[in-house]
Amino acid sequence: MATSLTDMVRFSWTALTGYPARTILMLTAMAIGVASVIMLTALGEGARRYVTAEFSSLGTNLVIVFPGYSETSGLNPIAMVGTTPRDLTLEDAQALTQNSNIRRIAPINIGSVAASFQGRSREVPILGGNADLLEIRHWQIAQGQFLPASDLDRALPVCVIGRKIRDELFAAQPALGQWIRLGDRRFRVIGIMGSEGRSIGVDVQDTIIIPVASAQQLFNTPSLFRILVEVNTRSAIESVKQAIIELLKERHQGKRDVTVITQDAVLLTFDRILGALTYAIGGIAAISLAVAGILIMNVMLIAVSQRTAEIGLLKALGAAQRQIVSLILFEAMMLSAFGAVIGLLLGELGCFAIRQAFPNLPAYAPIWAVLTAIAVSLLAGFIFSLLPARQAARLDPVLALRGK
Amino acid sequence: MIELKNIHRDFLVGEQKVHALDNINLSIEAGEYISIMGPSGSGKSTLLNLIGLLDSATAGSYFLNRQDVTSLPDVQRAATRSKTIGFIFQAFHLIPRLTAAENIELPLILAGTEPVQRRPLVDKAVAAMNLADRAHHTPDQLSGGQRQRVAIARATIMQPKLLLADEPTGNLDQKSGQEVINIIEQLNQQGITVIVVTHDSTIGQRATRQIQMVDGRIKSDQCSAPTGVN
Numbered sequence: 001m002a003t004s005l006t007d008m009v010r011f012s013w014t015a016l017t018g019y020p021a022r023t024i025l026m027l028t029a030m031a032i033g034v035a036s037v038i039m040l041t042a043l044g045e046g047a048r049r050y051v052t053a054e055f056s057s058l059g060t061n062l063v064i065v066f067p068g069y070s071e072t073s074g075l076n077p078i079a080m081v082g083t084t085p086r087d088l089t090l091e092d093a094q095a096l097t098q099n100s101n102i103r104r105i106a107p108i109n110i111g112s113v114a115a116s117f118q119g120r121s122r123e124v125p126i127l128g129g130n131a132d133l134l135e136i137r138h139w140q141i142a143q144g145q146f147l148p149a150s151d152l153d154r155a156l157p158v159c160v161i162g163r164k165i166r167d168e169l170f171a172a173q174p175a176l177g178q179w180i181r182l183g184d185r186r187f188r189v190i191g192i193m194g195s196e197g198r199s200i201g202v203d204v205q206d207t208i209i210i211p212v213a214s215a216q217q218l219f220n221t222p223s224l225f226r227i228l229v230e231v232n233t234r235s236a237i238e239s240v241k242q243a244i245i246e247l248l249k250e251r252h253q254g255k256r257d258v259t260v261i262t263q264d265a266v267l268l269t270f271d272r273i274l275g276a277l278t279y280a281i282g283g284i285a286a287i288s289l290a291v292a293g294i295l296i297m298n299v300m301l302i303a304v305s306q307r308t309a310e311i312g313l314l315k316a317l318g319a320a321q322r323q324i325v326s327l328i329l330f331e332a333m334m335l336s337a338f339g340a341v342i343g344l345l346l347g348e349l350g351c352f353a354i355r356q357a358f359p360n361l362p363a364y365a366p367i368w369a370v371l372t373a374i375a376v377s378l379l380a381g382f383i384f385s386l387l388p389a390r391q392a393a394r395l396d397p398v399l400a401l402r403g404k
Numbered sequence: 405m406i407e408l409k410n411i412h413r414d415f416l417v418g419e420q421k422v423h424a425l426d427n428i429n430l431s432i433e434a435g436e437y438i439s440i441m442g443p444s445g446s447g448k449s450t451l452l453n454l455i456g457l458l459d460s461a462t463a464g465s466y467f468l469n470r471q472d473v474t475s476l477p478d479v480q481r482a483a484t485r486s487k488t489i490g491f492i493f494q495a496f497h498l499i500p501r502l503t504a505a506e507n508i509e510l511p512l513i514l515a516g517t518e519p520v521q522r523r524p525l526v527d528k529a530v531a532a533m534n535l536a537d538r539a540h541h542t543p544d545q546l547s548g549g550q551r552q553r554v555a556i557a558r559a560t561i562m563q564p565k566l567l568l569a570d571e572p573t574g575n576l577d578q579k580s581g582q583e584v585i586n587i588i589e590q591l592n593q594q595g596i597t598v599i600v601v602t603h604d605s606t607i608g609q610r611a612t613r614q615i616q617m618v619d620g621r622i623k624s625d626q627c628s629a630p631t632g633v634n
Contacts, residue, residue, distance in 0.1 A: 320478055321482070
């Protein structure tokens, strides 16, 4: 006394196509639920990948040293802004180059001054750096050259400007070789940054880069903002980090007053935060699946009452209660499955549209979200049709045949 | 074949208890042709539903083929309905979205018969009911007589021993009704026990055994020789 699977499929199919309005209603609800899970997790995952990629573009095997140290564990966003109890100096940076595991260092200074050329003037962010900065940050030069390799303490009067600065100060004139005024000093433009120069925190197209010693003179400060350290190998990162802390402690009269973070730590933190965010919005979207499930329950209850006579007939023809239950459940599961497939297609289409609209955002739904969405929709279809199915099975056949 | 002993069936209508069946004792042999007649509310349909295992007695016992079926669990009741009993209804009760052949096939599907075995059975039933050119039409494309013939084919596809018909001609015109009754009588001649509930006395009187019901009781139960007249 068991109806075969193909017969169940055929019978459910006739039932679904026999009542197109309610079938379309339920398919839509389920499809929207699945599509929203897929699209929202794709957005979250896209944001995570976007941020991760941005951080990777900071450089590879990077250790960042900055002045100030607070006794908190983990990555403290306030520590990144940092107050400066003791200066981090060029000599400190120089001392780091002794470590054989360190490939390059880039001491950095930042500030902002008025830049002017032939009467055009504007306030410009200044980045003091060195020749190695280009390599460490994976920047590119569009025209001319980057800062020349020289001793860190040589304050050469040269600068590399971003494209936006060039457009604003020079308009259509050639900029290379020209002298511009930064504050009370003059600098010769030796290079223009390529378009690939954008990375988190700094828009290099809107920055003027000068030698770090020049920046110290310009801002009249001996202290550095950061020291970027590129380590030879990934495995050496942790030991270099410790070595830097020890060395600077020694140089600073035994006081630990710098914070050293690794790029990995930053990445990991963002990865975790955004990963959690993706789960959270995925969970929120899953609520719409539950709503779809409740709609399925309502519509199946209506379906059972619409088809009371039919259920009575099936009983008269020899269907046992559990057969009625499995028929109704099967029908709901088929609906859920179709809805999930349509939702999957809609969701992927939506993700495609998002990627077209925002090419920077890699909005691909993670596979776990796709599988979960489908599993939850089937589960919701199953659970929420249990009640209608049981109700159908318990109908009194005599009354049911009379349509009551 | 059928043994009903002291059967009672009470319904609650509001606060009021209604005795639809009141101490029914009935014995039916295999192959009989029985009509149950009586005014509306006399309990004839309730009796038929009870015999068809669609309903259960409040008190009393029911033996079908010497087996006590008074309080069978659902699965066995369903199995008994499937194998032993065929139903014909006044309102036909065809599933509107299925074709005639598919409606006829339904009991086989519910019983889990293999498709290869179903096909010849359905074809045979379609041919026997003279529905060959109508097999792939849906019920709304069929006349009343054709619909009832589909229903009879469906009721007999499992080769039941017992055929229960509740006002089988109630929704049919004279000619179609006659046709349906002829088919039912042919089935009886092939050995199927037939019980017809009707309030049409011309149809009722054609049965070899006529039961009159009033107020949930059997008023008269008389056998008459087969008349053989139309």
